[in-house]
Amino acid sequence: MLIDLVQNTLDGLMLGSSYALLALGFTLIFGVLRRANLSYGPAIMVGAYAATWVHLQFHAGFLALAAVTVLGAVATGVYVERLCFAPYAGGRRRTPEAAAIASMVGSFALWMQLEEAATLVLPRHLYSFPSFYGGPPLALGPLTVRVEYFAMLACAVAAAFGLHRLLTRTRFGLGVRAVIDNADAARLAGVNVPRVFLLVFALASALGGLAGYLIIAAHEQVTPMLGMWSTLKGLIAMMLGGLGSLPGAVVGALALGLMEAHSQWLAGPQYRDLVAYFVLFALLALRPAGLWSLLRSRSAGPA
Amino acid sequence: MDEFALGVLTNIGLFSFLALSAYLLLVAGEMSFGQQAFFGVGAYAAGMGTALWGWPLAGAVAFAMALGGGAAWLVGLPTIRLRGLYFAMATLAAAEMFRILFELLHFQREIDGELVGPDGTQGFRGIRWVLERGFEQHEFLALVWGLLAVALAAFALVERSRLGATLRMVGEDPELAAVFGVDVARLKLAVVAAAGALAALGGALYAHHNTYIEPRNFDIMLGVHSLAYALIGGLGTALGPLLGVLVDIGLLESLRVFQGWRMIVFGGLVAVLLIARPRGLLDEATVNRIRRALVRRPPVAP
Numbered sequence: 001m002l003i004d005l006v007q008n009t010l011d012g013l014m015l016g017s018s019y020a021l022l023a024l025g026f027t028l029i030f031g032v033l034r035r036a037n038l039s040y041g042p043a044i045m046v047g048a049y050a051a052t053w054v055h056l057q058f059h060a061g062f063l064a065l066a067a068v069t070v071l072g073a074v075a076t077g078v079y080v081e082r083l084c085f086a087p088y089a090g091g092r093r094r095t096p097e098a099a100a101i102a103s104m105v106g107s108f109a110l111w112m113q114l115e116e117a118a119t120l121v122l123p124r125h126l127y128s129f130p131s132f133y134g135g136p137p138l139a140l141g142p143l144t145v146r147v148e149y150f151a152m153l154a155c156a157v158a159a160a161f162g163l164h165r166l167l168t169r170t171r172f173g174l175g176v177r178a179v180i181d182n183a184d185a186a187r188l189a190g191v192n193v194p195r196v197f198l199l200v201f202a203l204a205s206a207l208g209g210l211a212g213y214l215i216i217a218a219h220e221q222v223t224p225m226l227g228m229w230s231t232l233k234g235l236i237a238m239m240l241g242g243l244g245s246l247p248g249a250v251v252g253a254l255a256l257g258l259m260e261a262h263s264q265w266l267a268g269p270q271y272r273d274l275v276a277y278f279v280l281f282a283l284l285a286l287r288p289a290g291l292w293s294l295l296r297s298r299s300a301g302p303a
Numbered sequence: 304m305d306e307f308a309l310g311v312l313t314n315i316g317l318f319s320f321l322a323l324s325a326y327l328l329l330v331a332g333e334m335s336f337g338q339q340a341f342f343g344v345g346a347y348a349a350g351m352g353t354a355l356w357g358w359p360l361a362g363a364v365a366f367a368m369a370l371g372g373g374a375a376w377l378v379g380l381p382t383i384r385l386r387g388l389y390f391a392m393a394t395l396a397a398a399e400m401f402r403i404l405f406e407l408l409h410f411q412r413e414i415d416g417e418l419v420g421p422d423g424t425q426g427f428r429g430i431r432w433v434l435e436r437g438f439e440q441h442e443f444l445a446l447v448w449g450l451l452a453v454a455l456a457a458f459a460l461v462e463r464s465r466l467g468a469t470l471r472m473v474g475e476d477p478e479l480a481a482v483f484g485v486d487v488a489r490l491k492l493a494v495v496a497a498a499g500a501l502a503a504l505g506g507a508l509y510a511h512h513n514t515y516i517e518p519r520n521f522d523i524m525l526g527v528h529s530l531a532y533a534l535i536g537g538l539g540t541a542l543g544p545l546l547g548v549l550v551d552i553g554l555l556e557s558l559r560v561f562q563g564w565r566m567i568v569f570g571g572l573v574a575v576l577l578i579a580r581p582r583g584l585l586d587e588a589t590v591n592r593i594r595r596a597l598v599r600r601p602p603v604a605p
Contacts, residue, residue, distance in 0.1 A: 036388050084574055088581065101329070101334055102534070102581035102582075105527075105534045105535075105573070106577045108530075109531060109571075109573035109574045111570070112566040113569075113570025114570075115566065116563075116565070120563065120564075228524075236396075239392045243389070270403055270406055274400060277397075277400045278396075281382075281400065284389055284393040285381035288389050
């Protein structure tokens with residue numbers, strides 16, 4: 001019983017690290033543009049489909065497949081940015097709210113487009129995808145951890161750390177933070193705001209592509225559901241942690257993973273999703289700033 | 304008219320209720336990802352009313368609307384002060400909870416030697432009131448569009464009234480509205496309940512048109528589609544959402560030319576269209592221009 005509890009917690013953390021990679025990219029886009037990109041997951045799916053196609057045609061190695069996934073996601077992410085986000089950046093008559101709604105609905109429209117395009121190229125319902133690791137799972141006494149998930153955890157940690165360094169230690173990061181603080185002031189100070197938006201999109205999509213590759217390699221299959229799955233999990237993790245906060249995205253993602261692993265073990269998959277949505281709903285109603293703000297105010301005391 | 308055309312026209316009418324419900328919320332300044340839940344509540348409630356309990360259609364529809372409005376009100380109560388993406392995500396979470404509850408709902412009874420009622424993920428079949436009463440397809444079509452006309456007339460009345468002006472003010476600038484003495488939270492809650500009832504009306508009719516419903520009919524895809532319909536059509540008039548539905552279901556889904564390419568065309572079209580018109584084809588400015596053009600008449604000589 002105790003072993004199960006520990007094993008489930010471990011599984012939850014591993015699952016949560018895949019959500020963390022998704023949520024980091026989502027949060028990066030939302031933090032900078034203040035607009036949600038519903039096509040985030042579908043761009044990942046396009047990358048995954050491109051990799052599947054390359055796998056079927058050429059039986060390429062895992063590094064090539066990972067590169068194709070990331071490139072596919074980045075190219076699609078840039079396409080979405082150009083069509084759904086860039087046009088609303090300036091504009092005097094447009095309020096931020098109107099731009100947010102138009103971008104969101106536009107990115108949803110492209111989601112539909114990308115999903116149909118992907119299924120035209122690869123029409124089957126499910127394609128198998130090779131893992132990068134063929135051996136048995138790691139055993140730590142009675143506990144087991146799959147190597148694929150361990151790699152996911154390592155990548156999530158590295159990505160969170162690297163992103164933090166990028167934002168705090170580089171000139172590009174300075175520009176990004178200036179845009180987050182006040183886009184108009186940043187523009188006046190000489191920051192090329194549209195370029196920052198585009199690069200942030202490319203960076204977030206690259207993170208998403210990496211997440212996508214690791215996820216399909218761990219699941220060893222690709223389905224058209226990957227797009228919706230990635231968008232939903234990324235969005236939920238981001239909202240749970242606290243909108244627009246990078247540490248919040250990681251906290252929210254791990255919390256979602258833990259919650260899902262435990263409730264699935266206790267009550268089955270339907271209740272797993274029910275619990276996740278209920279917690280999200282309750283948290284938004286009671287504490288919209290998210291879990292991270294809760295943790296921070298606890299440790300720092302009332303500010 | 305052949306059966307295919309009748310089916311398409313009925314579907315346009317049915318989904319217009321859902322698009323109108325999303326439109327109503329957008330006008331009040333809220334974006335919901337969850338109107339499909341109340342469409343689903345309406346479908347299940349009305350289906351159970353006629354198929355399980357033997358109610359007449361009118362009673363079942365009224366019950367569905369009350370339940371849909373009540374459910375929307377309950378969801379709105381803790382979430383109404385949230386804005387933007389927060390409200391959208393809260394409604395999405397609520398709607399997914401409803402969908403999973405439909406999956407867990409097993410309530411079957413034997414009627415005429417056949418098990419009828421919601422059976423979890425297996426869906427709810429045998430909502431045959433319309434068929435059993437000998438209604439023709441075109442008669443049901445007339446019913447759907449008649450009720451839609453009533454809803455549109457109600458919208459037109461509200462838009463012309465003080466309430467309509469207040470609603471648009473709340474949507475444009477809630478703080479300003481509060482300064483003018485509008486109880487913003489209460490008004491929005493009423494809007495949420497009305498939008499829920501409207502979606503439930505569509506759902507109730509949808510269940511009786513299809514005779515079979517299942518939980519995944521009411522997933523997030525349906526909700527975001529209805530939002531897209533309202534926004535493509537335009538936020539200036541209640542005819543906007545209808546136009547949105549017409550473009551998607553009427554034009555793309557029904558024309559065989561687009562088979563397999565429908566979403567590629569529709570998706571690109573919507574994205575490009577929104578660049579030119581971020582508040583839809585029939586946005587507020589366009590509607591005002593049309594209205595002025597219609598009202599202005601040459602001066603009559605005395």
